[in-house]
Amino acid sequence: MAFHEVRFPDNISRGARGGPERRTQIVELTSGDEERNASWANSRRRYDVSYGIRRADDLAAVVAFFEARNGRLYGFRFKDWADHRSGLPSQVPSPTDQQIGTGDGVTTSFQLIKRYASGGQSWARIITKPVAGAIQIALNGVSQANGWSVDHNTGLVSFEIAPSAGITVTAGFEFDVPVRFDSDVLDVTLDIERLGSITSIPLLEIRR
Incomplete structure (x- = not known):
């Protein structure tokens, strides 16, 4: 493209x-x-x-x-x-805004997504153009300062070590x-x- x-x-x-x-x-x-x-x-x-x-x-x-x-x-x-933004436009992104996956001890890459929910229904939007410097990652609600990187051209989050099985992977971000x-x-x-x-x-x- x-x-x-x-x-x-x-x-x-x-x-x-x-x-x-x-x-x-x-x-x-x-x-x-x-x-x-x-x-x-x-x-x-x-x-x-x-x-x-x-x-x-x-x-x-x-x-x-x-x-x-x-x-x-x-x-x-x-x-x-x-x-x-990963949350409301009026709110600063938080590392727990969006769940982007669950660890299995093997997978190291997770795609940024944003969910839109209403009345029990939801739709997940793939985010491919995150804004550099405006991305936060958390594992089981604990913010991670390092150990991961983001491809700003695809929105793919890569971990140096795969999150353990059952670990909730979340993200907060701004995007274009x-x-x-x-x-x-x-x-x-x-x-x-x-x-x-x-x-x-x-x-x-x-x-x-």
């Missing part, structure tokens, strides 16, 4: 609109009842960052970022300000969303004062 490990400008992403989408097939029967089937097992996020452009310099930064990514060719990191531009065109409108604007700048989450 062609990907640049750079983040879209935070000051512009803060004003973006968007969030998760799913694809569901709904068939209405002759009786009026419905049959619903999920076409996707996982959600995919879409954003429009045009709402974050407030100054001419912001516009120039987006154009430069777009050109450096070759339009839709290269993916990049994006901070979703509404959902960028891997995205790409969803258009090869930036439709820039210059006003009389040359401030400029772009009607829409769509971004689409990259799923592997």
Whole structure:
């Protein structure tokens, strides 16, 4: 996957609109009842960052970022300000926020995940782009300062020694969303004062 490990400008992403989408097939029967089937097992996020452009310099930064990514060719990191932490957005990550596995004495690698739960149901999201310096790990609730490392390009946590059988492995972290531009065109409108604007700048989450 062609990907640049750079983040879209935070000051512009803060004003973006968007969030998760799913694809569901709904068939209405002759009786009026419905049959619903999920076409996707996982959600995919879409954003429009045009709402974050407030100054001419912001516009120039987006154009430069777009050109450096070759339009839709290269993916990049994006901070979703509404959902960028292992816990609530208002809370500092804790090493016990998310359970990422259980030790068996053999396994040394565990994937970062974030669970979304409501009403007894939950969905686990694989986190592939954790933020360097914002990751904490705990074993049975005890924070671990060392003995592990994280691949910031995949979200894979690796231990020097496999956690013993039955040990709960948890993590706290901040993360970015891997995205790409969803258009090869930036439709820039210059006003009389040359401030400029772009009607829409769509971004689409990259799923592997």
